[in-house]
Amino acid sequence: MTPSPTKIVPIILAGGTGTRLWPMSRAARPKQFLSLISENSLFQDTLLRVSDRAVYDPPIIVTNADYRFLVAEQALEIGIEPGVIVLEPQARNTAPAIAVAALIAGADGHDPLLHVLPSDHAVAADTAYRTAVETAIAAAQEGRLVTFGITPDMPATGFGYIEAGPQEGNGAHAVSRFIEKPDFPTAQAMIAEGGYFWNSGMFMFAASAILEAARQLAPDVLAAAEGAVGQAVHDLDFLRLDADAFAKAPNISIDYAIFEKADTVSIVPAAITWSDLGSWDAVWRASLRDEHGNVARGRTTLIDSTDALVISDNGHIVVDGHKDIIVVASDDAVYVGRLSAAQRVGAAVERLKAHSQTHELTQSHKTMYRPWGGYSSILDGERFQVKRLFVKPGKKLSLQKHHHRAEHWVVVRGIGEIDVDGRTRTLRENESVYIPQGSVHRLSNPGKMMLEVIEVQTGSYLGEDDITRIADEFGRV
Amino acid sequence: MTPSPTKIVPIILAGGTGTRLWPMSRAARPKQFLSLISENSLFQDTLLRVSDRAVYDPPIIVTNADYRFLVAEQALEIGIEPGVIVLEPQARNTAPAIAVAALIAGADGHDPLLHVLPSDHAVAADTAYRTAVETAIAAAQEGRLVTFGITPDMPATGFGYIEAGPQEGNGAHAVSRFIEKPDFPTAQAMIAEGGYFWNSGMFMFAASAILEAARQLAPDVLAAAEGAVGQAVHDLDFLRLDADAFAKAPNISIDYAIFEKADTVSIVPAAITWSDLGSWDAVWRASLRDEHGNVARGRTTLIDSTDALVISDNGHIVVDGHKDIIVVASDDAVYVGRLSAAQRVGAAVERLKAHSQTHELTQSHKTMYRPWGGYSSILDGERFQVKRLFVKPGKKLSLQKHHHRAEHWVVVRGIGEIDVDGRTRTLRENESVYIPQGSVHRLSNPGKMMLEVIEVQTGSYLGEDDITRIADEFGRV
Numbered sequence: 019m020t021p022s023p024t025k026i027v028p029i030i031l032a033g034g035t036g037t038r039l040w041p042m043s044r045a046a047r048p049k050q051f052l053s054l055i056s057e058n059s060l061f062q063d064t065l066l067r068v069s070d071r072a073v074y075d076p077p078i079i080v081t082n083a084d085y086r087f088l089v090a091e092q093a094l095e096i097g098i099e100p101g102v103i104v105l106e107p108q109a110r111n112t113a114p115a116i117a118v119a120a121l122i123a124g125a126d127g128h129d130p131l132l133h134v135l136p137s138d139h140a141v142a143a144d145t146a147y148r149t150a151v152e153t154a155i156a157a158a159q160e161g162r163l164v165t166f167g168i169t170p171d172m173p174a175t176g177f178g179y180i181e182a183g184p185q186e187g188n189g190a191h192a193v194s195r196f197i198e199k200p201d202f203p204t205a206q207a208m209i210a211e212g213g214y215f216w217n218s219g220m221f222m223f224a225a226s227a228i229l230e231a232a233r234q235l236a237p238d239v240l241a242a243a244e245g246a247v248g249q250a251v252h253d254l255d256f257l258r259l260d261a262d263a264f265a266k267a268p269n270i271s272i273d274y275a276i277f278e279k280a281d282t283v284s285i286v287p288a289a290i291t292w293s294d295l296g297s298w299d300a301v302w303r304a305s306l307r308d309e310h311g312n313v314a315r316g317r318t319t320l321i322d323s324t325d326a327l328v329i330s331d332n333g334h335i336v337v338d339g340h341k342d343i344i345v346v347a348s349d350d351a352v353y354v355g356r357l358s359a360a361q362r363v364g365a366a367v368e369r370l371k372a373h374s375q376t377h378e379l380t381q382s383h384k385t386m387y388r389p390w391g392g393y394s395s396i397l398d399g400e401r402f403q404v405k406r407l408f409v410k411p412g413k414k415l416s417l418q419k420h421h422h423r424a425e426h427w428v429v430v431r432g433i434g435e436i437d438v439d440g441r442t443r444t445l446r447e448n449e450s451v452y453i454p455q456g457s458v459h460r461l462s463n464p465g466k467m468m469l470e471v472i473e474v475q476t477g478s479y480l481g482e483d484d485i486t487r488i489a490d491e492f493g494r495v
Numbered sequence: 496m497t498p499s500p501t502k503i504v505p506i507i508l509a510g511g512t513g514t515r516l517w518p519m520s521r522a523a524r525p526k527q528f529l530s531l532i533s534e535n536s537l538f539q540d541t542l543l544r545v546s547d548r549a550v551y552d553p554p555i556i557v558t559n560a561d562y563r564f565l566v567a568e569q570a571l572e573i574g575i576e577p578g579v580i581v582l583e584p585q586a587r588n589t590a591p592a593i594a595v596a597a598l599i600a601g602a603d604g605h606d607p608l609l610h611v612l613p614s615d616h617a618v619a620a621d622t623a624y625r626t627a628v629e630t631a632i633a634a635a636q637e638g639r640l641v642t643f644g645i646t647p648d649m650p651a652t653g654f655g656y657i658e659a660g661p662q663e664g665n666g667a668h669a670v671s672r673f674i675e676k677p678d679f680p681t682a683q684a685m686i687a688e689g690g691y692f693w694n695s696g697m698f699m700f701a702a703s704a705i706l707e708a709a710r711q712l713a714p715d716v717l718a719a720a721e722g723a724v725g726q727a728v729h730d731l732d733f734l735r736l737d738a739d740a741f742a743k744a745p746n747i748s749i750d751y752a753i754f755e756k757a758d759t760v761s762i763v764p765a766a767i768t769w770s771d772l773g774s775w776d777a778v779w780r781a782s783l784r785d786e787h788g789n790v791a792r793g794r795t796t797l798i799d800s801t802d803a804l805v806i807s808d809n810g811h812i813v814v815d816g817h818k819d820i821i822v823v824a825s826d827d828a829v830y831v832g833r834l835s836a837a838q839r840v841g842a843a844v845e846r847l848k849a850h851s852q853t854h855e856l857t858q859s860h861k862t863m864y865r866p867w868g869g870y871s872s873i874l875d876g877e878r879f880q881v882k883r884l885f886v887k888p889g890k891k892l893s894l895q896k897h898h899h900r901a902e903h904w905v906v907v908r909g910i911g912e913i914d915v916d917g918r919t920r921t922l923r924e925n926e927s928v929y930i931p932q933g934s935v936h937r938l939s940n941p942g943k944m945m946l947e948v949i950e951v952q953t954g955s956y957l958g959e960d961d962i963t964r965i966a967d968e969f970g971r972v
Contacts, residue, residue: 041813319853321843333809333824334856336518338832338843340820345831347810352829354822355815366798366815376796379811483959 026155027130027225028068028077029119032061032089032137033106035082037367037380038297041351042331046382046394046406050138051088054301058096061089061137065098068133075130076101078122080115083107086256087404087428087474095402105253107261112219113275114267117232117243118259124225131158132228134221134272140304141220142291150288154222157190162284163231164190164222165277167215169289173205176296178217178273181208182285190284196273215287217273222286231282236275242267298344299360302327316347325357349384349395382406389492390415391468402476407461409434409469414462416490423477423484425453427461432469435462458488503632504607504702505545505554506596509538509566509614510583512559514844514857515774518828519808523859523871523883527615528565531778535573538566538614542575545610552607553578555599557592560584563733564881564905564951572879582730584738589696590752591744594709594720595736601702608635609705611698611749617781618697619768627765631699634667639761640708641667641699642754644692646766650682653773655694655750658685659762667761673750692764694750699763708759713752719744775821776837779804793824802834826861826872859883866969867892868945879953884938886911886946891939893967900954900961902930904938909946912939935965 035048043049050061058066068074076099081089083105093100104118116134123130133151141147154164167180178199183192196217200208208214232240245263252258268275277283293304305313305327312320316330321338328337330347337345344355355362370376382394390413394406409415409432417437427436428450436443436451437460444464445451453459455477463469512525520526527538535543545551553576558566560582570577581595593611600607610628618624631641644657655676660669673694677685685691709717722740729735745752754760770781782790782804789797793807798815805814807824814822821832832839847853859871867890871883886892886909894914904913905927913920913928914937921941922928930936932954940946 319843319847321839321846330829333827333829334847334853335829336831336843336847338830338839339836340831340833343817343831345829347824347829350810352807352810352812352822352824353815354813354817354820354831356817359816362798362815366796366813369798370796370811370813376811483962485960486964 025071025075025130026068026073026133026222027075027101027123028065029116029123029132029134030061030064030068030077030079030137031112031115031134031219032079032081032085033109033115034136034138035109036138038361038363039295039301039346040363040367040370040380041346041348041353042329044382045380046084047088048085048138049295050136051085051092054295055140055304059092060140060295062092062096062098063140064135064137065093066096067141067143068135069098074133078102078104078119080104080106080119082109083258084430087472090255091402091404091474100255103256104250105256105258107259107264109269110264110267111269112272113232113236113239113270114243114246114264116221116228116272117236117239117267118247118264120225120228120232121243121247122257124229129224129226131155131222131224134219136219138295139219140293140295144291146288147290150286150290151222153189154286157186157188157284157286158222158224158227160188161224161227161282162186162188162190163227163277163280163282164284164286165193166218166220166222166290167285167287168218168292169287170205170209170214170216173202173209174216175200175202175205177294179205179208179214180217180285181214182287186284188284190286193277193283193285196278215285216292218290218292221272227282228276231276231280235279236268236270239267239270239275297360298327298346298355298363299357302344302357302360327357351379389413391463393473402474403480405473405475406430407469407471407473409461409463409471411463411466411468414491415460416485416487416492417458417460418485418487419456419458420477420484421456421486422479423475424455425459426474426476427451427453428472428474430470430472432463432467433465434469434471435464436460460489502548502552502607503545503550503610503699504552504578504600505542506593506600506609506611507538507541507545507554507556507614508589508592508611508696509556509558509562510586510592511613511615512586515838515840516772516778516823517840517844517847517857518823518825518830519806521859522857523561524565525562525615526772528562528569531772532617532782536569537617537772539569539573539575540617541612541614542570543573544618544620545612546575551610555579555581555596557581557583557596559586560735561907564949567732568879568881568951577732580733581727582733582735584736584741586746587741587744588746589749590709590713590716590747591720591723591741593698593705593749594713594716594744595724595741597702597705597709598720598724599734601706606701606703608632608699608701611696611700613696615772616696617770617772621768623765624767627763627767628699630666631763634663634665634761634763635699635701635704637665638701638704638759639663639665639667640704640754640757640759641761641763642670643695643697643699643767644762644764645695645769646764647682647686647691647693650679650686651693652677652679652682654771656682656685656691657694657762658691659764663761665761667763670754670760670762673755692762693769695767695769698749704759705753708753708757712756713745713747716744716747716752774837775804775823775832775840776834779821779834779837804834828856866890868940870950879951880957882950882952883907884946884948884950886938886940886948888940888943888945891968892937893962893964893969894935894937895962895964896933896935897954897961898933898963899956900952901932902936903951903953904928904930905949905951907947907949909940909944910942911946911948912941913937937966 179197181194183194246259249260311325314328317334319336371380391409429445434445656674658671660671723736726737788802791805794811848857868886906922911922
C-alpha cells in the first residue's frame with residue numbers, strides 16, 4: 019500500500035507530565051501548557067507550526083484525560099479547531115499514543131502521512147526546519163519511518179543520540195545506531211567526531227507504514243490500541259479511549275518499540291534551533307539574553323546581576339547583586355536557585371511533595387479555601403479560566419448567578435447535585451453540565467466523599483465579584 | 496520644681512518613615528508597624544514594654560497623621576488603650592515631637608517622668624534593660640536629662656556614639672561628648688578603647704526638666720510646640736496638632752537641639768540586647784539563626800543554603816544552593832539581594848520609585864483595580880483590615896451591605912458623597928462616617944479629583960465575598 023495524496027495529519031503528543039520547571043509547572047499544568055519563550059504556550063506554538071491547512075489537516079491531539087480542558091481552551095484561544103482530541107485513560111508513553119493516532123488517521127481506508135510532534139519543546143520554524151520537513155515528507159512517501167535528528171551544539175547528557183549513516187536517494191540518511199543518554203566524555207567524543215544527532219521525538223511516516231511496523235514489531239501495542247480505539251466513546255468534544263483495552267498496552271516509547279528494531283528507519287539531520295526546555299537553564303539558553311547574560315520575563319527589575327533567569331507570574335521581582343541565579347515566582351511560590359545547578363529543582367519538588375503542608379504546591383496552582391471546600395486555579399486566559407473546585411461531603415455552595423460569565427462544570431471525582439434554573443440533576447464522574455450566563459444555579463455534594471469538579475468559566479469579565487447570591491448556607495447573602 | 500510622685504508617662508515616637516526594609520516596609524506602612532522579630536509589630540512590642548500600669552501611665556503616642564489608623568488598630572489589637580494619640584501634620588524630627596508630648600504630659604500642673612521610646616527598634620526587656628531603667632529613673636528624679644547608651648558589640652558605622660564620663664551618685668554617668676556616625680577605623684578605635692556607647696534614642700527625664708531645657712536652648716521648638724498644642728483639635732480618638740503653628744518648628748532632633756548643649760545630661764550605659772533593625776542584615780543579626788546561619792520566617796524551605804535571610808508574607812519561598820542571600824516576599828513584590836550588601840535596598844527602592852510602573856510598589860501594598868478606581872491593602876489584622884480606597888471623579892461604588900463587618904470610612908483626599916441607610920452626607924478631607932454591620936451604603940465621588948478614603952473594616956469575617964449588591968453602575972448585581 020502506498021500513501022494516498024492526502025494532506026499531512028499532525029499528531030500532537032500533549033499528555034506529558036513533569037515538574038522540572040517548578041513553580042510554574044505543576045502536576046495539574048505541565049510544561050507544554052506554559053508560556054515560556056513566547057506569548058503562547060509551547061502547546062499552542064506547536065499547533066501553530068502545523069496550522070497551514072494547505073499542507074496539514076486539523077491535528078489529532080493525544081492527551082491525558084486530566085488535561086482535556088487545558089487542551090481544548092488553549093486551542094480555542096489561538097483559533098485552532100482540532101480534528102480530534104484523544105483522551106488516554108492513563109499515561110502509556112509514546113508507542114501506544116502514536117498507534118492510537120495512526121489508527122484514527124488511517125481509518126476508512128485513508129493513508130495520510132503523519133507528522134508526530136511533542137508539544138513541550140521549543141522549535142524555531144526556520145529554513146533548516148522547513149527543509150528538514152520537506153526531506154522527511156519525501157522519505158516518508160517512500161514508506162520510510164523518519165525521525166528528525168537535531169545537530170548538537172553542546173555535549174548534552176540529557177538526550178539520546180542517533181548516529182547517522184549514509185545518505186539515501188530521498189535526502190534522508192540511514193540510521194547506524196541509537197545511543198542512550200551518554201555520560202559527559204561520551205557526549206564530548208560524539209560532538210568531536212560528528213555525525214551524531216539528538217533524538218528530537220519528532221517523526222514523519224505514513225499511517226500504513228507505522229501500523230505495519232507495529233504489527234510486526236509491537237503487536238501487543240497495536241492490539242491494545244485497536245481495542246482502545248474500537249471501543250472509544252465520544253464525550254463532549256473528546257474521544258475517550260476505552261480504559262480496559264488501553265490498560266493492556268505496554269508502557270513503552272516508540273523508539274524502543276519500533277524505531278530501534280525496524281529496518282525501514284531513516285533520519286533527517288538538521289541544524290534546527292531546538293530546545294527540550296527540560297530545565298530552567300535550558301529555558302535560559304533558549305531565550306534571548308541581554309548583554310549581562312540575563313533573561314527576564316514578567317514584572318522584574320535586575321540590578322548589577324549577571325547570568326540570571328528571572329520570571330514572574332505574580333509580584334514584582336527585584337534581583338540585586340547576584341550572579342548565576344534562577345528566580346521564578348508563580349502565584350503561590352518562589353524558587354530561588356542556581357542557574358548552574360538547575361537540575362536541583364527536581365529534588366526540591368520531591369522534598370515539597372513529601373510534606374503534607376507543601377504537597378499541594380507541587381500539584382496545582384493557588385488554592386483558596388471556602389466554608390464548603392475550595393478551589394485551585396489551573397489556568398487563566400484572557401476570556402476564560404479553568405478551576406478545580408472541591409466540595410466537602412454534605413456541603414453546598416450558595417444559590418447564585420453570574421452576569422458576565424457562563425460556566426461548564428465537569429465532575430471528575432465523587433457525585434454532584436446540580437440545580438440550574440430550578441431543574442436538579444445528579445452528575446457522576448465525567449458527566450458535565452453547562453450553566454449559561456444569568457442562570458440561577460447551585461452545586462452540592464450529596465455524597466460521602468469529596469466532590470471534585472473542573473470548572474471552565476468563559477466570558478468578558480471573570481472577577482470573583484461577579485456573583486449574586488440568592489441563598490447561602492454560610493450567611494453570605 | 497521637683498518631679499511629683501506620679502507614674503511614668505511613656506512617650507512613644509511612631510511617626511518615622513522609611514523603606515530600607517522593602518518590600519515589607521512601604522511609605523504607607525513603615526518599619527515600626529511590621530512584625531519582624533516576633534508575632535507583634537515593633538510598635539506593639541514597644542507598647543508592651545511600658546504596659547505595667549503599676550509603673551507606667553497610658554502612653555502618649557506621637558505619630559504622623561497618615562499612620563493614625565495603624566497606630567489605633569495595632570494598639571487595640573494587643574489591648575492597649577493609649578492615653579492620647581497625637582497627630583503631627585508633618586514630620587519635624589524628635590525635638591518638636593518630644594516638646595509637644597512633654598507639654599501634654601505636664602499640663603494642669605503635673606510633672607511626671609517621661610520615658611521616651613522610638614517604636615521601631617528591637618529591645619529585649621532583660622535584666623540589663625530593667626536595671627538601666629531603674630538607674631535612669633533615679634537620675635531623672637534628680638532633674639537629669641538621661642539618655643540610654645547601648646554597649647556596642649561591633650564597630651557599627653550607622654549610629655552616633657556617646658562617650659561616657661565619670662559615674663554620678665545616682666548611678667548614671669556624665670557625658671563627655673557626642674560623636675557623629677563614625678567611619679570604620681574610628682568605630683574600631685572606640686570599641687577597642689571602651690567607654691563609648693551607641694546613642695539609642697531612648698530617654699528619661701521629668702517633663703519640667705526637658706521643658707526648662709527647651710526654654711533655654713531651643714525656644715523656637717518650644718514656642719512652636721506650645722502653639723501646636725494650644726490650638727490642637729480633637730478628631731475622633733486623636734489629638735490633631737495645629738498645622739500652622741507646628742509648621743514653625745525647626746526640623747531638628749532632640750540630640751542636636753538639647754542633649755548636645757545642656758549641662759544636665761547623663762548617660763546610663765547598658766549592655767541591652769538592642770537593634771535598630773535599620774536594614775535586612777540588622778534584622779538577620781537580631782534574629783535567632785540556625786546552625787547554617789539562616790533566618791527563615793513564614794512559608795519557606797531552605798536547601799543547602801547558608802547565611803540566608805528568607806521571609807515570606809505571601810507564597811512559599813524555596814531557596815536552593817545559595818549563600819549570603821536575602822529573599823523577602825510581600826504580597827506584591829520579592830526582593831532578592833545580598834545579606835552582605837543589605838544597604839543596597841535603598842538604591843533599589845529609589846530606582847523603583849523613579850518609574851511610574853513601579854512607583855506604587857514603594858508606597859503601599861497590593862493594589863486591586865476596579866471599574867470605579869481601586870484599593871490598596873495597608874494592614875491585615877485578625878479581626879480588622881485597613882485599606883486605602885481611591886475613587887475616580889464621578890464614579891460610584893455599588894449600593895451594598897455586609898453581614899459580617901462594620902466599616903469606618905475617613906476621607907483623606909477629595910470629596911466623598913456617602914449614603915448610609917438612605918441618608919446622604921458629603922464628607923470632606925478628614926471627615927469620617929461609620930457604617931454598622933448590615934447597613935445599606937454607597938460611596939461616590941461627586942468631585943473633579945481622585946477621592947481617597949481610608950477604610951477600617953472590623954468583624955469576624957472580612958472576605959471580599961461578604962458583599963450583597965443592591966445596585967451597581969457596572970452591572971455587578
